[in-house]
Amino acid sequence: MEWSTHEVTNVVTELQDYNVYTTDLPLQEAVRRAGAGAHETELSAYGARLGSAETIRMAEEANHFKPELHTFDRQGRRIDRVEFHPSWHGIMRMAREQNLVAQPFADPRPGAWAAYAAGFSMHGQIEAGSQCPNSMTFACIPVLQREPELFAALAPKLYSRTYDARDIPLEQKDSILVGMGMTEKQGGSDVRANTTRAEPLRGEGRGGEYLITGHKWFFSAPMCDAHLVVARTESGPACFYVPRYRPDGTKNAVQIQRLKDKVGNRSNSSSEVEFRGAWGRMIGEEGRGIPTIIEMATFTRLNCVMGSTGLIRQCLVQALHHTRHRSAFGKTLIDQPLMRNVLADMALESEAATLMMMRLTEAFALADEDPLQRAYKRIVTPAAKFWLAKRSVELSGEAMEVFGGNGYMDEGPMGRLYRETPVISIWEGSGNVMALDMIRAISREPQAMHALLEDLAPFCRQDARLSDAATALVAGLRTQGEATEWLARRHAQLLVLLVQARLLGEHAPAAVADAFIASRFDAQWGRVFGMLPDGVAHAAILGRAWTQ
Known part of the structure; x- marks a missing residue:
C-alpha cells in the first residue's frame, strides 16, 4: 500500500559540502595578519576537504565504531593492540598529510605557526578525537629536541607527512606518534603522588636505560609508537621515553588493562596500563621529571x-x-x-x-x-x-x-x-x-x-x-x-x-x-x-x- 500521512517540510538538511576555511572570515583575517598568506591555498583546500560529505561521514563512523582492545592474538600471544575503524585511519591520514603534527617545527615558511593553529582548529570542528594523539606528538617535539642523539633518530619520523598505522618497531616505520603517561589512580593531577618506579638497567641519569614498574590510570593514546612517562627514581620523579617496542624489536612490557569508556571523545582510545619492567630511556634531568x-x-x-x-x-x-x-x-x-x-x-x-x-x-x-x-x-x-x-x-x-x-x-x-x-x-x-x-x-x-x-x-x-x-x-x-x-x-x-x-x-x-x-x-x-x-x-x- 502506498500512502503517507503527511509531507515532510521545514526540516533542515544536514550541513555538508561547505568550506570550513573560506566561510570563516575572522580566521582568514587572522591568518593574513600573521603573515601566513602563503599557506592559504592549502588551508582553503583543507577546509573544503573537511567540510565535504565524505569527511563528515568518516567522522561519524569513527565515533560510532569505537576502538576495540585486543589483548591476545589467536594463538594466545599478548599483543595489547587497539583496532580502529577504517574511517579513523582516514581522518588521521588527512591530519598527517596536512602537517598537523609538526608544522611549526618542520615547515620553514613564514606563518607556519598561524597556519597550524588554523588547520588544527578546523580539523577539530569535524573530528575532535583524532586531535589527541596528534597534539601529544606535536607537544613532545620541543621536549625531545633537548635530547640531541634521540631526536636525531626520531625527527624524520616525527616530521613525516606520511601516515603509518602499522604496529611494528618504530625504526621500521615511515612516521610515528608519541603519547603521554602522567596520572595514576591515587594522584590524578597531583603527579608527585605517583608511585610508579624506574630502576637503572644500563647507566644512570639522563640518557640511562631503566626498567619501569607500576601503572598509569590515564594513558593516551595506547597505540602511539612511544610515550613520555613519569616514574620515580631514588632522586625523585623523572621523565622517560618509553617506546612500544624495545630496541631489540620485542614488544615492550606495557600491558593495556582496558580502554576508557568515555562520555565523549569516543573515536580516540584512552587506556589504563601497567608497566611490568618496561624499558625506558631517561630524558631531562633526574629528579626533574615533572617540569x-x-x-x-x-x-x-x-x-x-x-x-x-x-x-x-x-x-x-x-x-x-x-x-x-x-x-x-x-x-x-x-x-x-x-x-x-x-x-x-x-x-x-x-x-x-x-x-x-x-x-x-x-x-x-x-x-x-x-x-x-x-x-x-x-x-x-x-x-x-x-x-x-x-x-x-x-x-x-x-x-x-x-x-x-x-x-x-x-x-x-x-x-x-x-x-x-x-x-x-x-x-x-x-x-x-x-x-x-x-x-x-x-x-x-x-x-x-x-x-x-x-x-x-x-x-x-x-x-x-x-x-x-x-x-x-x-x-x-x-x-x-x-x-x-x-x-x-x-x-x-x-x-x-x-x-x-x-x-x-x-x-x-x-x-x-x-x-x-x-x-x-x-x-x-x-x-x-x-x-x-x-x-x-x-x-x-x-x-x-x-x-x-
Missing part, C-alpha cells in the same frame, strides 16, 4: 585552546545553518529578534576565541626573551585554556537548544559536539589547575605580567568599564594568603576578557568589539547567551560570522 613533562603540557594546553575554539566555531556554524533554513511563527528562526540576540552573542564568543587562539600562537612562535610574549605563553595560555573550555561547554548546550528536540538526538551533529566539549576542560589540567597555574606563573614572571598590564593599559583607558576591570584585576592579584587561590578563577576570567576585548578592539569591526565590551563588562552579564543589550548591531555581527 620536563609539564613543558610538553604547555604545548598541549595551547592545543586545548585551539580545540575549544574549533568546537565553539562549529557549534555556531551549525546553529546558523539551522536557523537560516528553519521557520517558526511566520519567520525563519534567524529573523526572530530573540534568536538573533542568542546567535549574535555566540558569534562574539567565537570571534573572541579565534583572536585569542591566534595571539597565543604568535607568542609561542616568538622568542621567550620578550616579556610580553612570555606573558602570553606562560600566563595567558592557562587562563585561556580554563576560560575557553568552560565557554565551549556553555555554548554547545545553547547551540543544541537552538535545534530543539532534534538537537538532543544522536542522529544529528550536536550530540557529539556537546559531549566533546567537557573533556578539554578536564584533560591537560582541570579548571582549578589552570587558574592556579596562571597565579603561579604571575608570581614566577612578575616582569612578564607587568609587560602584559602595560600592553593592556592604553586600550583600557579608553573605556571606563575596561579601566575599572583592569584596576580590579591588579588589586585582586595583590591579595595574600588563601584569597590568592580562592579568587584564582575570578582573576583568570577577568584577565581573558580584558585580553579578548583588547584583541577585538584592535582587529575586529567596531560593531563586534563594542558589543563584546557592552555585554562582557556589564554588571548584569550572567553568562547566559542571548543577553546582549539593546542597540547592538546584530546584522553586522551575524553578517561576518559565517559567509556561506
Whole structure:
C-alpha cells in the first residue's frame, strides 16, 4: 500500500559540502595578519576537504565504531593492540598529510605557526578525537629536541607527512606518534603522588636505560609508537621515553588493562596500563621529571585552546545553518529578534576565541626573551585554556537548544559536539589547575605580567568599564594568603576578557568589539547567551560570522 500521512517540510538538511576555511572570515583575517598568506591555498583546500560529505561521514563512523582492545592474538600471544575503524585511519591520514603534527617545527615558511593553529582548529570542528594523539606528538617535539642523539633518530619520523598505522618497531616505520603517561589512580593531577618506579638497567641519569614498574590510570593514546612517562627514581620523579617496542624489536612490557569508556571523545582510545619492567630511556634531568613533562603540557594546553575554539566555531556554524533554513511563527528562526540576540552573542564568543587562539600562537612562535610574549605563553595560555573550555561547554548546550528536540538526538551533529566539549576542560589540567597555574606563573614572571598590564593599559583607558576591570584585576592579584587561590578563577576570567576585548578592539569591526565590551563588562552579564543589550548591531555581527 502506498500512502503517507503527511509531507515532510521545514526540516533542515544536514550541513555538508561547505568550506570550513573560506566561510570563516575572522580566521582568514587572522591568518593574513600573521603573515601566513602563503599557506592559504592549502588551508582553503583543507577546509573544503573537511567540510565535504565524505569527511563528515568518516567522522561519524569513527565515533560510532569505537576502538576495540585486543589483548591476545589467536594463538594466545599478548599483543595489547587497539583496532580502529577504517574511517579513523582516514581522518588521521588527512591530519598527517596536512602537517598537523609538526608544522611549526618542520615547515620553514613564514606563518607556519598561524597556519597550524588554523588547520588544527578546523580539523577539530569535524573530528575532535583524532586531535589527541596528534597534539601529544606535536607537544613532545620541543621536549625531545633537548635530547640531541634521540631526536636525531626520531625527527624524520616525527616530521613525516606520511601516515603509518602499522604496529611494528618504530625504526621500521615511515612516521610515528608519541603519547603521554602522567596520572595514576591515587594522584590524578597531583603527579608527585605517583608511585610508579624506574630502576637503572644500563647507566644512570639522563640518557640511562631503566626498567619501569607500576601503572598509569590515564594513558593516551595506547597505540602511539612511544610515550613520555613519569616514574620515580631514588632522586625523585623523572621523565622517560618509553617506546612500544624495545630496541631489540620485542614488544615492550606495557600491558593495556582496558580502554576508557568515555562520555565523549569516543573515536580516540584512552587506556589504563601497567608497566611490568618496561624499558625506558631517561630524558631531562633526574629528579626533574615533572617540569620536563609539564613543558610538553604547555604545548598541549595551547592545543586545548585551539580545540575549544574549533568546537565553539562549529557549534555556531551549525546553529546558523539551522536557523537560516528553519521557520517558526511566520519567520525563519534567524529573523526572530530573540534568536538573533542568542546567535549574535555566540558569534562574539567565537570571534573572541579565534583572536585569542591566534595571539597565543604568535607568542609561542616568538622568542621567550620578550616579556610580553612570555606573558602570553606562560600566563595567558592557562587562563585561556580554563576560560575557553568552560565557554565551549556553555555554548554547545545553547547551540543544541537552538535545534530543539532534534538537537538532543544522536542522529544529528550536536550530540557529539556537546559531549566533546567537557573533556578539554578536564584533560591537560582541570579548571582549578589552570587558574592556579596562571597565579603561579604571575608570581614566577612578575616582569612578564607587568609587560602584559602595560600592553593592556592604553586600550583600557579608553573605556571606563575596561579601566575599572583592569584596576580590579591588579588589586585582586595583590591579595595574600588563601584569597590568592580562592579568587584564582575570578582573576583568570577577568584577565581573558580584558585580553579578548583588547584583541577585538584592535582587529575586529567596531560593531563586534563594542558589543563584546557592552555585554562582557556589564554588571548584569550572567553568562547566559542571548543577553546582549539593546542597540547592538546584530546584522553586522551575524553578517561576518559565517559567509556561506
